[in-house]
Amino acid sequence: MYIFTIFKKELLDIIRDRRSVMTMILLPLLMMPLLMGFMGKFMASQKQKSEDKTLKVAVIDNNNGKDFIERLDINQKMDIVRGITEEDMGQLIKDDSLDLGVVIASNFDQLIADNKTGNIKVYYNSTSIGIKERLDIMVDSHNDRILDSRLQKLGLDEAVIKPIKVEENNVYTVAETVGKMAGGILPYMFVLFCFFGCMYPAIDLFAGEKERGTLETILSTPVNRFQLLIGKLLVVTLGGAISGTLAIIGLAISGQITDALPPMMANMVAGILSPSNILMFVLMLIPLAMFFASMIIMLSIYAKSYKEAQSLIMPSQFVVFVPLILGMLPGIKLNIFTAMVPILNVALTSKEIAAGTIDPVLFIVTIVSMIVIALLGIYLCTFWFDKESNILRT
Numbered sequence: 001m002y003i004f005t006i007f008k009k010e011l012l013d014i015i016r017d018r019r020s021v022m023t024m025i026l027l028p029l030l031m032m033p034l035l036m037g038f039m040g041k042f043m044a045s046q047k048q049k050s051e052d053k054t055l056k057v058a059v060i061d062n063n064n065g066k067d068f069i070e071r072l073d074i075n076q077k078m079d080i081v082r083g084i085t086e087e088d089m090g091q092l093i094k095d096d097s098l099d100l101g102v103v104i105a106s107n108f109d110q111l112i113a114d115n116k117t118g119n120i121k122v123y124y125n126s127t128s129i130g131i132k133e134r135l136d137i138m139v140d141s142h143n144d145r146i147l148d149s150r151l152q153k154l155g156l157d158e159a160v161i162k163p164i165k166v167e168e169n170n171v172y173t174v175a176e177t178v179g180k181m182a183g184g185i186l187p188y189m190f191v192l193f194c195f196f197g198c199m200y201p202a203i204d205l206f207a208g209e210k211e212r213g214t215l216e217t218i219l220s221t222p223v224n225r226f227q228l229l230i231g232k233l234l235v236v237t238l239g240g241a242i243s244g245t246l247a248i249i250g251l252a253i254s255g256q257i258t259d260a261l262p263p264m265m266a267n268m269v270a271g272i273l274s275p276s277n278i279l280m281f282v283l284m285l286i287p288l289a290m291f292f293a294s295m296i297i298m299l300s301i302y303a304k305s306y307k308e309a310q311s312l313i314m315p316s317q318f319v320v321f322v323p324l325i326l327g328m329l330p331g332i333k334l335n336i337f338t339a340m341v342p343i344l345n346v347a348l349t350s351k352e353i354a355a356g357t358i359d360p361v362l363f364i365v366t367i368v369s370m371i372v373i374a375l376l377g378i379y380l381c382t383f384w385f386d387k388e389s390n391i392l393r394t
Contacts, residue, residue, distance in 0.1 A: 002223045006231025010205055014235060020200045024243045028193040032250030053077070055099040055131065058084040058092070058123075064108035065120070068142050072102075075138070089123040099131050100124050115150055186354055187324055187347040189251060190244040194285055195320055197243025198292040199313055202236045206300035207309035215391065229385045233293050233378065240289030241282075248281050280353050280363065284346050287370035291342065294377030295319075298384045301391070323347060339365040342373045 014020045058081045061069050073080050084092065089101035101123030105111075108118035120139065124132040151158060209215040218228065296313055303309035320343060326332055327347025334348040345366040352358040384390060 002227045003231045003234070006223065006228055007234050010232055010235045011238070014201050014204065014239065017200075017204060020204065020239070023200045024197045024239045025246060028197070028243050028247035029250045032189065032247055033253050051130070053099075053131075054079055055134065056081055056097070057135075058082075058089055058098050058101045060084070060086055060101075060103045062104055062106040062108070064106060065104040065118070066109075068104070068120075068139075071138055071142060077134075086121075093123055093125050099128070100135055102135075112146060185328075186251075187327060187350045190247040190281065190285065191288065191320065191324060191343065191346060193247040194240045194244030194289050195292050195296075195317070198236050198240035198289060198296050201239040202293060202296040202300045203303075203306055203309040203313070205232045205235065206297060207303040208306050210303070210391075211305045219391070225385055226382055229297075229382055230378075233290075233297060233381065236293035236297060237286075237290045240292050241285050244285040244289065245282055248278055252278065277353050280358070281350065283367060284349065284370065287367065287374040288343075288346055290374035291370065291377050294374065294381040297381050301381075301384055319343075327351065334359070334362050334366075336362070336365060340369040342370065345369060 014024075054076075055078045057072060057078050059069060059072070069080070072078050081098065084098070084101070086101070086103055089098065089103075092098040093101060101121075103121040103123075105119040105121075108120070111118040122132070122135065122139075124135075126132070147161075151160070206215070209218065219225070295316065299312045299316065300309045303312055323341065323343035324347050327344055327350075332338065332344075332348065334345070334352050338348055339345045339362045349358065349363060349366045352362075
């Protein structure tokens with residue numbers, strides 16, 4: 001009975017705190033649609049910009065490669081620039097005065113005529129997306145024309161130069177492949193929001209009350225410490241679970257913004273965040289939030305003030321980051337062992353859920369292991385809260 005009373009009282013206090021509401025509710029709910037919308041707009045604009053740009057291409061032909069130069073010259077979106085030395089090409093490209101530099105070897109035509117390989121040197125800026133690729137398409141096309149001409153002159157079939165034909169069969173469907181790739185990033189979104197959703201309420205309910213001098217008053221009430229701790233911990237857990245869930249919902253909402261996201265990305269998000277997948281994510285979030293809550297509360301109990309609590313908790317983010325990074329590595333997969341490693345199991349399970357290849361047994365192992373870890377965290381938190389040296393540390 002006391003636990004529910006404490007829970008209700010502390011929850012009302014947290015709701016009245018604008019900073020906590022911003023962190024738990026507004027930020028995760030609004031940030032994902034804004035972030036995904038910005039990414040979609042940016043990617044579309046960069047692609048369109050690259051395709052529409054008229055490239056300035058400096059050419060040194062050494063009286064060779066006439067056919068190839070003509071192909072560049074008739075391209076309406078390429079301006080040929082002459083009179084540039086090879087030594088100046090690199091700097092001019094760095095200065096954005098040029099987009100590409102092409103140098104054709106002085107023996108290019110002779111080598112091509114002798115059925116040998118002619119050399120074309122290309123100068124480019126690797127940070128300019130899509131620029132070099134446009135030239136590569138033209139080079140490959142010209143290369144295919146020369147190759148076809150040689151084969152016809154020699155009376156040979158294309159199979160002569162391609163003795164092996166590889167027939168590829170991907171054991172993963174396109175949806176599974178995309179799901180595994182996107183699933184590696186997905187845990188970052190809701191796990192981190194879950195962590196931050198626990199952080200501010202925990203700091204306020206423990207270090208904040210210690211700083212305000214109200215914690216001793218609460219401890220003087222006829223409520224035992226365990227009931228007081230559990231009531232507060234449930235509020236912190238709820239904050240983390242709500243924040244993580246809203247991050248997922250925010251991502252699902254962003255998948256519906258088809259005008260902001262490319263169709264492929266919008267379909268990918270919609271496919272990953274089906275109602276059944278969202279339910280599985282939320283089932284993992286609850287024990288995860290309880291684990292975060294107990295971990296952050298222990299640091300908040302020890303801290304003398306709100307500011308010190310923040311200083312102690314911020315480094316603990318590395319405990320969250322490292323398993324999430326490991327979960328993105330290709331060699332680490334979900335199995336009976338990794339399903340019992342905290343946070344890493346959530347990252348790997350999320351990847352399998354997103355791909356639609358989750359093993360029900362491993363999913364249950366992940367949930368059970370997270371519940372055990374959460375209960376262990378609560379036990380340690382109770383032990384820590386019972387120590388007078390932590391409560392009265394000022």
